[in-house]
Amino acid sequence: MxxxxxxxxxxxxxxxxxxxLVKGGYLLNVLVFVGINTMxxxxxxxLLGFAGQISLGQAAFYGLGAYLSGVLTTTHGWNPWTALCAxxxxxxxxxxxxxxxxxxxxxxxxxxATLGFGIIVFIVFNEYVDVTGGPSGFPGIPxxxxxxxxxxxxxxxxxxxxxxxxxxxxxxxxxxxxxxGRALRAIHDSEVAARVLGxxxxxxKVQVFTCSAVISCVAGSLYAHTVTFISPSxxxxxxxxxxxxxxxxxxxxxxxxxxxxxxxxxxxxxxxxTFQDYDIVVYGLLLILMTMFxxxxxxxxxxxxWRWLRQLWPGKAG
Amino acid sequence: MLEVHGVTCxxxxxxxxxxxxxxxxxxxxxxxxxxxxxxxxxxFNIVTGIYTRTAGRIVLDDCDISGLPPERLARxxxxxxxxxxxxxxxxxxxxxxxxxxxxxxxxxFLSCACKLPHHLAEEKRIRSQAFELLEFVGIPxxxxxxxxxLPFGKGRLLEIARALAVQPRLMLMDEPAAGLNSRETWxxxxxxxxxxxxxxTVVLVEHDMELVMDICDAIVVLNLGKKLAEGTPxxxxxNPEVIAAYLGEG
Numbered sequence: 001m002x003x004x005x006x007x008x009x010x011x012x013x014x015x016x017x018x019x020x021l022v023k024g025g026y027l028l029n030v031l032v033f034v035g036i037n038t039m040x041x042x043x044x045x046x047l048l049g050f051a052g053q054i055s056l057g058q059a060a061f062y063g064l065g066a067y068l069s070g071v072l073t074t075t076h077g078w079n080p081w082t083a084l085c086a087x088x089x090x091x092x093x094x095x096x097x098x099x100x101x102x103x104x105x106x107x108x109x110x111x112x113a114t115l116g117f118g119i120i121v122f123i124v125f126n127e128y129v130d131v132t133g134g135p136s137g138f139p140g141i142p143x144x145x146x147x148x149x150x151x152x153x154x155x156x157x158x159x160x161x162x163x164x165x166x167x168x169x170x171x172x173x174x175x176x177x178x179x180x181g182r183a184l185r186a187i188h189d190s191e192v193a194a195r196v197l198g199x200x201x202x203x204x205k206v207q208v209f210t211c212s213a214v215i216s217c218v219a220g221s222l223y224a225h226t227v228t229f230i231s232p233s234x235x236x237x238x239x240x241x242x243x244x245x246x247x248x249x250x251x252x253x254x255x256x257x258x259x260x261x262x263x264x265x266x267x268x269x270x271x272x273x274t275f276q277d278y279d280i281v282v283y284g285l286l287l288i289l290m291t292m293f294x295x296x297x298x299x300x301x302x303x304x305x306w307r308w309l310r311q312l313w314p315g316k317a318g
Numbered sequence: 319m320l321e322v323h324g325v326t327c328x329x330x331x332x333x334x335x336x337x338x339x340x341x342x343x344x345x346x347x348x349x350x351x352x353x354x355x356x357x358x359x360x361x362f363n364i365v366t367g368i369y370t371r372t373a374g375r376i377v378l379d380d381c382d383i384s385g386l387p388p389e390r391l392a393r394x395x396x397x398x399x400x401x402x403x404x405x406x407x408x409x410x411x412x413x414x415x416x417x418x419x420x421x422x423x424x425x426x427f428l429s430c431a432c433k434l435p436h437h438l439a440e441e442k443r444i445r446s447q448a449f450e451l452l453e454f455v456g457i458p459x460x461x462x463x464x465x466x467x468l469p470f471g472k473g474r475l476l477e478i479a480r481a482l483a484v485q486p487r488l489m490l491m492d493e494p495a496a497g498l499n500s501r502e503t504w505x506x507x508x509x510x511x512x513x514x515x516x517x518x519t520v521v522l523v524e525h526d527m528e529l530v531m532d533i534c535d536a537i538v539v540l541n542l543g544k545k546l547a548e549g550t551p552x553x554x555x556x557n558p559e560v561i562a563a564y565l566g567e568g
Contacts, residue, residue: 171431178430178437179416179423179444186406186417192368193404197484198392198421207427253408 004173011169011256015162019155027270028154032226034266035161036219039168041246041258043215048244049253050176051208052188053103054111056240057118061213063125063235064091065220067132070141070230075131080144084221088214095213099206118240125232137231144225157226164222168215172255184208185253249290251297260298319344319519320365320396320488325374327360327543334360337374338545340538342488347510347520349530351554352540353563358523359401361540362492366398367391378488393421395487401496401523403473407466411457411476414465415448418483422447451479455509471502478509482518489513491522495529507533531555539563 022028040062047053068087072078078086102113125132132138144151144160151160175181186194187201195201224230242265250261268286272279294301320342327335335357342348350358363369365376367388376384378396386394406414423444425437452458455475460468468476474494481489494510495503507529514520524530530537531551539546539554541563547554554560 174433175427175431178441179420179425180427180430182409182413182417183420185409185413189406189408190404192388193400193406194417195388196366196368196392196398197418197480198389198397199417200389211427 004177007256008166008170008173011259012166015166016159019158025154028158030267030270032154032157032161034263035158035165036223036226037243037246037262037266038165038259039219039222040216040243041250041262042165042168042172042255043212043219044243045247045250045252045255045258046172046175046184046215047208047212048247049251049258050181050184050188051205053205053209054107054244055114055209055212056111056237056244057114057116057121058212058216058243059235059237059239060118060121061091061095061216062220062223062239063121063230063232064094065217066224066230066235067125067138067220068217069221069224070138071131073225074138074141080142080221080225081146084218084225087221088217091217092210092214095210096206099209103202103205103209115237115240118237122232122236125235132232135232137229139229141224141228141230143228144222151226161222161226164218168218169255169259176255180204245287249287249297251299254297254299257297257299260302264298319379320521321375321377322361322365323375323377325361325364325376326372327357327364327369328372334543335364335371336543338540338543339374340545340548342519342521343536344519345514345517346535347514347522347533349534349537349551350521350523350540351525351527351530351537352546355542356540357543358540359492360543362398362490362523366396366490392484392486395485396490397481397484397486397488398490399474399477399481399492399494401492403470403477405465405468405473405476405480407464409465410461411452411463411465411468412445412448412461414476415451415480415483416444418451418480419444419447421484448483451483452476454482454512455479456505470497471499474498474502474506475509478513482513486518488519488521491520491524493523493525495524495526503529 018031019028022031040058044055044058047055065087068090069080069083072083072086073080098117102110105113126135151157183194183199183204186199187204191201246261246265247258249264250259251257268283269279272282275282323339324337325335325339326333326337338357338361350361352358360369364371367386370385374384375382378394381394383391383394383396406417423440425440429437449458449461452461455478457472457475460472465473465476478494495506498506503526510520510522510533534551536549537551537554538548539560546563547557547560549557
């Protein structure tokens with residue numbers, strides 16, 4: 001437990017000092033998105049990596065958060081924080097109600113059901129033009145504000161987003177080390193054995209699905225208030241798959257792995273710009289190589305490097 | 319303790335169980351035996367809520383439990399082990415037992431995520447209880463081993479410790495001696511006796527006749543989905559029908 005606390009402290013220190021190293025500009029802006037994607041990846045990892053339940057509809061919850069926040073603040077004049085909380089409650093209820101029937105499904109069927117949900121929500125964003133502005137998007141969303149402090153620069157947004165992301169990471173790590181986390185992993189390994197021991201697998205799966213949806217929704221609200229303009233294309237099927245890739249590349253069942261996965265998949269396209277037209281090929285190739293040689297994700301890579309370092313200096317690292 | 323009344327189970331056109339009735343008395347070890355395909359495991363799967371029965375009634379201490387799902391049965395004090403041990407392979411031995419204590423703890427999502435004080439106290443209690451159970455079955459030294467790496471015999475002991483964590487009144491064991499060598503089987507017999515002395519009623523399906531005759535107080539014989547006989551080990555050994563079924567006559 002103390003070790004986890006140390007890990008979290010080190011990670012927080014790293015996150016807080018990064019802005020001083022990158023000196024603002026475009027990269028800092030990208031790092032804000034790494035923070036948002038981290039929240040989304042951690043949320044999906046709770047569901048996929050721990051409980052072993054797949055969801056291809058995460059982008060829908062993310063989008064619902066963004067649109068609810070956008071509409072409530074811009075059209076109805078709510079305070080952004082009130083809108084964020086209202087959206088979280090509404091999406092939580094929705095996820096619970098949807099989760100009850102669809103989490104009875106397993107494997108491919110669950111994937112199809114969540115995919116269907118994602119597509120329906122995506123169509124609503126596009127077609128409900130009166131409210132969402134349709135495919136041309138929804139502009140003019142106010143930025144976040146605490147008292148007189150406006151989060152209007154990249155640096156301020158960075159601290160806001162990463163503050164929330166660190167909170168999500170801390171809560172997720174705590175959760176996974178508790179009786180709930182153990183029960184989720186038990187369901188993953190053998191659902192029948194977990195049930196025989198008195199774990200209410202069905203309810204727990206719906207609860208973690210809801211939990212994951214609420215985190216995604218909050219990330220969506222924060223996204224809307226940070227970029228101030230949203231459009232449906234951000235919240236399509238493509239993004240749900242990208243989140244899935246982040247979680248798998250990072251390492252299933254590892255919260256910090258999800259941070260790594262989110263960082264890699266958000267930053268990589270920026271660094272691949274040098275390959276110009278071939279960037280997407282290199283990107284795909286890297287993903288294939290990583291899944292081939294690091295099936296346990298980036299976390300596994302980290303462990304290999306760590307072991308290698310220990311062999312080099314056997315005296316130092318104990 | 320456990321009363322099974324006329325339980326029938328039909329899969330498609332196959333009658334796996336046909337009007338099976340028996341009673342397991344409190345504080346006793348009841349053995350369920352029979353040749354392969356007699357319906358022993360099916361019977362267990364029905365009693366523990368994993369399969370649904372076609373007809374019949376199951377009563378636990380005057381409470382009708384037929385058709386209840388396994389997680390409800392666990393809370394009523396009925397737990398089982400599996401023939402091909404179902405461990406949580408990626409978790410440590412201690413964590414496996416801690417999952418067994420799930421119903422003995424109540425922290426919800428919020429207090430777990432925020433590490434509220436009562437959750438931390440509960441966690442500490444669960445951990446020490448789980449460790450005591452590992453000592454009870456004799457594998458405390460393996461507490462931090464990942465369950466998937468356990469040898470089969472130790473895995474069996476872990477599964478028993480995990481089931482005991484639920485603090486059951488009734489424990490159903492599906493072929494606990496399968497895959498064990500003779501020394502391990504003998505130790506298992508002693509362990510099952512110790513479990514009974516702690517006030518847990520045991521029903522077990524078993525092929526190892528030496529073990530069954532040694533530890534059981536009562537025996538139920540199934541053959542081709544029907545109950546063939548019921549009685550003490552001595553009565554069963556002398557029953558001509560049972561002998562015929564086992565030797566393949568008639």
